[in-house]
Amino acid sequence: MGKVYYISKNVGLAMFVLAFCALATIIALSIAYNNERVKNRSRPGGGATDNTSLPTPPTTPFTPKEPWDHYRLPDTLVPVSYNVTLWPRLEPNADGLYIFTGRSAVIFKCVKETDLIIIHSNKLNLTGQHARLGGLGDVSAPAVRKTWFVVKTEFLVLQLHSRLSAGATYVLHTEFQGELADDLEGFYRSEYIEAGVKRVVATSQMQATYARKSFPCFDEPAMKAVFNVTIIHDRSRVALSNGMAIDAADSVIDGIPVRVTTFEPTERMSTYLLAFIVSDFVSIQSNLNNNLLIRIWARKSAIDDGQGDYALNVTGPILQFYEHYYNATYPLSKSDQIALPDFNAGAMENWGLITYRETALLYNPIVSSTGNKERILTVIAHELAHMWFGNLVTLRWWNDLWLNEGFASYVEYLGANHAEPTWNMKDQIILSDVHKVFQVDALASSHPLSRREEEVNDPSQISEMFNTISYSKGAAVLRMLSEFLTEPVFARGLSSYLNTFAFSNTVYTDLWDHLQEAVENTPGFHIPATVHDIMNRWTLQMGFPVVTIDTRTGSITQKHFLVDPESVVERPSQFNYTWFVPIKWKKTGVEQQQYWLLQKTDTNRLMKVSGNDWVLANTNVSGYFRVNYDLDNWDRLLSSLSTNHQALSVINRAQIIDDAFNLARAKIVSTTLALTTTKYLHKERDYIPWESALANLNYYILMFDRTEVYGALQAYLKKQIQPLYEHFKTTTANWTKIPTGHTDQYNQINAIWVACSVGVGECRELIKRWYREWMANPSHNPIHPNLKNTVYCSAIAYGGVEEWDFAWTMFKNSTLASEASRLRSAMSCAKAPWLLNRYLEYTLDPTKIRKQDATSTIQYISNNVVGMPLAWNFIRANWSYIYKQYGTGSFSFSNLINGITRRFSTEFELQELKKFKEDNLHVGFGSATLALEQAIEKTTANIRWVAENKAHVLQWFTDESK
Template sequence: MCLRGADVDHATAHQGREVLPANVIPTNYDLTLEPNFSDFTFDGKVTIDLKVTEDSKEISVNVIDIDVHSAHVSSSGVSAQEAIKTSYNDELQRVTFQFKDTIPAGSETKLTIKFKGTLNDKMAGFYRSSYKAEDGSTQYLATSQMEPTDARRAFPCFDEPALKANFDVTLISDEKLTCLSNMDVKEEKKVEGGKKAVTFNKSPPMSTYLLAFIVGDLRYIETNEFRLPVRVYATPGNEHHGKFSLDLAAKTLKFYEETFDSPFPLPKMDMVAIPDFSAGAMENWGLITYRTVDLLFDENTSGAATKQRVAEVVQHELAHQWFGNLVTMDFWDGLWLNEGFATWMSWYSCNIFYPEWRVWDGYVTDNLQRALGLDSLRSSHPIEVPVKKASEINQIFDAISYSKGSCVIRMISKWLGEDVFMEGIRRYLKKHAYKNTETGDLWAALSEASGKDVGKVMDIWTKKVGHPVLSVTEDGKKVHVKQNRFLRTADVKPEEDETLYPVFLGLREKSGINTELTLNGRETTIEIQDPEFYKLNANHTGIYRTSYSPERLTKLGEAAKNGLLSVEDRAGMVADAGALAASGYQKTSGVLSLLKGFDTEEDFVVWDEISSRLATIRGAWLFESEDVKKALKHFNKDLISPIAHKIGWDIKPTDDHVLQQLKALAFGSAGMSGDEQVTKAALEMFEKFAAGDKKAINSNLRGSVYAIALINGGEKEYEIILNEYRNAKNADERNTALRALGRSKNPNCIKKSLDLALNGEVKEQDIYLPISALRTHAAGTEALWQWAQDNWDTIVKKLPPGLSMLGSVVQIVTSGFCSDEKAKEIKDFFATKDCKGFEMGLAQSLDSITAKAGWIRRDKDDVEKWLKEQKYLS
């Protein structure tokens, strides 16, 4: 079987890494590339300056899918020599050149390699991206994506983050095309064949995964609001939609320079919208690339949630220019140093620029829940996860490295105080600029700034898998707190419960918050002022769940109504209760009663979490009887409809950012749970829209209106939305249409959605969009899994295992199930497959199915009894 555990002893992390021999070290690359759009190949030549550390007759470099034509070395004191033997190792993704004469240690040596590669369509290395021009023709651009280990697809190199070097890049292209790289242009000259050679200035020392180059017909807009040029590039006709991101980037660069006390060290900042892109964005130094929908924003056609997403992504990538690019982790087990900090920093800076968005309120329902959700599975992994092979690296770009990593940063910043924390960050960046670090280097800088032993407290959080649940019992004013490992599957073994986390208790009472209380052992007893009101984990800055008695939960529900709890407290309390019910700590009926008590709640973030928890319950009960499913749907409607009717769904330009999102959420949830008034309004909007009134649906409501039309309609509605995908003017509108299609339960429409994913009409980057919503209903979930089995070879061919997207698709096609029988069926299917590159995602999906199966076994009767008591079920 291809599944593996992830809780590896960190002490063994450095052993067995598949890294290049250390006999030579690169110091400079002189790289020339010439893409050919007629046959989608590129010619290249690279000369690498090497520091030779020991006498050598062999030099190994990383390559994959590159044809090496020739290689020779020239060293001081030794005649230039061609390689006498070239050996490829596909498993290790490297080529070794053997030379007749010894290359002496300490000599000044240059290795020159001529090669040819493919402008692939896999969104990795140096690849091609296509788009429809304004005249309807298909046009191409050549672009790059190197992280984590795909620079080796673009040119032979030493493709490890610790092997930093300078880069001199030259791109040869048609004279009419734009050429971009990390640095500004040094010179441009005409060369034979009506082409030009664009040479860029030498880069600072940097890792190969941050190198970038683009050749294509691009247009840009520019701002001078920062001390250096800042531009947004896009395909012709789309560049003006970059205005929001452009203005934000200029402000953010200035803010980061001041906050970090560290000038941005490159001569310019370019941000480019790429039509085909596997991730959301990539922080290439000075040349950030983005999925189009995450950079370009049209106020007229996109809603508040999209605007916030674009702001978050832009600020995340700009934070990387310091944290990741200037200072880089020494190997991929330190990925969290890049991603955890950049994630936290994007929220921090977003709050500075847009305080009215109240992003920290939403952090609890976003990053914290994402982190706790994945980390509650046995198949989770530590933040600092040992990785040894290239195939393992892509799999850790997940909610642990990003969200849990950022939650640890948030926890530290609250513990030390933000001013002290930022002083530590400034020291870290100054000391390690242009170098590589490990987590201990960050702890050292924060310890120096704060006078506290940060490593002693925080090492456990980064080196151990999982998080605790605090079980709370009461005796008058005495509160007893005990920590244990929390697993969603409710089957913690003694050996999995040995880690004792340092837990910041954050005791909230009427008099304020006590931030000094810490649980360092298994259990402790604390004294409270008033037994009527207290709450642990104030504002949910700690990474743990809290399990109270049903009586205390009822009191906390009352406290929420009486204004004693913050938005974060209320949302976090709902999240904890939902997660604890799912894992057997509490009864699901208790959570349903708790949610019923939130009928006077008016905050978007809390409703977002309530809706999420209801969706989780309904998802786990997806294959139960129709009567029970209808009863849960009816309860959902009764809970959300009052707020939907109270605030309405006429979204005005004067509505603030958060109110727009609340109106959209309440409208969508009420409509999809059968509210007649909302459904009628949605279908009327859809009818006008279908008749040609493109403004009939507010951009914030578009996805919900489509979903309601599909749930209540048939093939006619499906074709209208499919046509919108095909003809909409921008990526956000197209994606909204594509994402909705899976809501249809019509068998013909289900088949069409599945066909869309593989018939070439939908880009590989978007394969998941037409199929994701199929998991919202039983027929779609079954069809999705059957489709995956029938088309497995095609899926693997389209999404090679070395790329992260295959793992995402595997999770989508399997995770909707809720029974042990289906878990076994899925295991059996993959037992005969090569799971390299997605084994972690598959294990997490199977854990999730097992957890849901256990939940239903425990609470099926409990839920039915509650629904009968509440008159939802006869």
């Protein structure tokens, strides 16, 4: 799925939190900027529940007794094809409800004798003759004894008078009615205002378990079939589905003039990739190699404004790159991409009809920022990667989701780099995925990439798989695999895998088989163990190692890295938490070398150095592990940073900072050593090291922005940021130009927002002046798009109700989704508690804040040091409602718990968190269940860290800021 983050892409959310903010009260600035630049990885997943009542845990564990008590389908029936006709009504009925009606005929084969037909169906009312069973060919179908729904497992069950015959083929006819609700699940409605008129779109989101809300179906990824889709709709609107429309005939049904659009049969595919849309959208198009139609769909005003042009321009080159990379032709006749006003995910890879949030597809070169442009590029690249990996070849069950999403999350950087070769996109994975997931995977409550099938059953468990581990660790581990296999070997094995299993399902070990075959067929190439043996250690056990190198002796050791060394790992590992670690390394004046650490302890005499020479391991962060050294080597690396930082690569400068700060939190090195890695920053001009430093210093801000440490920290950062601020002030001719380099534009943003937050020169007055000029002339915004997040947030924080209300007006009137998103984030930066409380209340009203944006808006507010306790109180007071609305299906729901509790670092907050868990057991936590456990773990660790470090952190910042 696209980054809702998950992202996203992102977000999706899961977001990568950038490091700094403008004063204690504008911590949310980092989130605002990050939401602008880094893809949202958040994606929705999981199944629908019965929203008429909240679940109450049973007093005794539920033991399934009947086949329909299990969440997984029995292995008795296999679908072959569907004929599905849907008629969405885009006007409310007499009861004020939007509905859709439909009929379906699923042809299935019986593989084991049975007198039961069990098929998924959720919140559909059977109509007409209900469910009718027929046989195909000479087969006669037994009569239906009775039919019923099972709410818990979301099944329609038909009990027959006699058994179906193994090997025979049957057809099940159903007629049904469902609500075209605004819940962002299944077949749902999206609304928007254009030219003062409310317009309604019927659209869909099937992943992971929502196809069953649209029509009765075998709703599991391994149950692939061919889908023949027909849509009945108003003649003034256009219908879209996975395949090309092959017929559109006007008709009159029940006295209503309609158009009946029929689509070409799909390829054999999973239910979660289906898509149906009815709208009054328009498109722009191009043809790739004269045989593949590419279209971008959106609101007419957006297309007329040219907002789809960039997406159209990059889609063709990315598709061509993947065809070459996969050595497999795109198998469909068209590639539609559509921007939806209401969409819970960042995007969704429906085969042939990819759906996006507007912020992930639409770009205005005048109003949108470089960050908007990059997000659109990477999300498109992510979704198009799925056309082969995920759609053409699909994992058998959701426990292996990581391979599907992790692969797309890795390859998106390759596709994006091809489309925009000057952006240096391949390096961005270090910040956006590797460093981000290190934070989660270093917890004792983490989990392996691949879980056992029996661990992932019900919709909320499936939804919980759409997390940072699946996306970002999956990407990091697959990148490591590609690095040590080399890209040509990796690509050959991948091509063999895709062509062998096209239109079918696999388990992750099938990929290892084909990669191993590629290794064995490459003359002169070898690895120290099989791909299976190496990769099982990275996928079947959670976490990652810290590799410690003693350059005095050449000794090398590995140990499971835990950010809280006092935490207890309860999950057993068959490998005893050891890994086969591929270490690329170098030392002073010597080219990069490859070394494999295959046990807990080893010795490599080549890593023994003396004098002023240093050793640097994990060059360019090609491996998924942290590195520690003896103190002498740390001193030599720090000296190199201080005297000639460019002797180390940009990525490795960022790595040294990130490793040191996290090793210090784990009590492996001193906090002083970690802080010392930032002392050279006044010389640093590159974005990636600065971003790494700010992300790590942000933890100190979160822990100390309510204490006296914060003043000394600000003073130190002022000293470090001043030269960077002056550098960009000069190179941009006093902020009248924009840097030419892609990442330089990001670092200019860092320079302004950090400088303003710590009181550098005229920075605050500059920002207030720009915002006042816009308020004086709302039709002319003088603020460059790249700087809008920073300026909006800072100006609202420095201002009052007038600045906030102006932002709200501009938000409501915005015709560009990315601009509305910036303003929505910036309004969370206010200082006044009453403004923030009013804003929190707006999240309960979909006419003010769209449902897709509600949880992220609450999270934005919680990132503000003033807003955090307000958001925490709000969540506790409204948990039942929030859970009911978002708790079972939204990937971003877990981000809500993660975001609100980031600052928790006192015993009082820990007890509040535990009481919140206890008080709401009867409600549930859905896809945030693991996030809540991790919040308790992180809060416990924060309490200890603050107690142990506060005094000497204060002293260090005080001394170094002089």
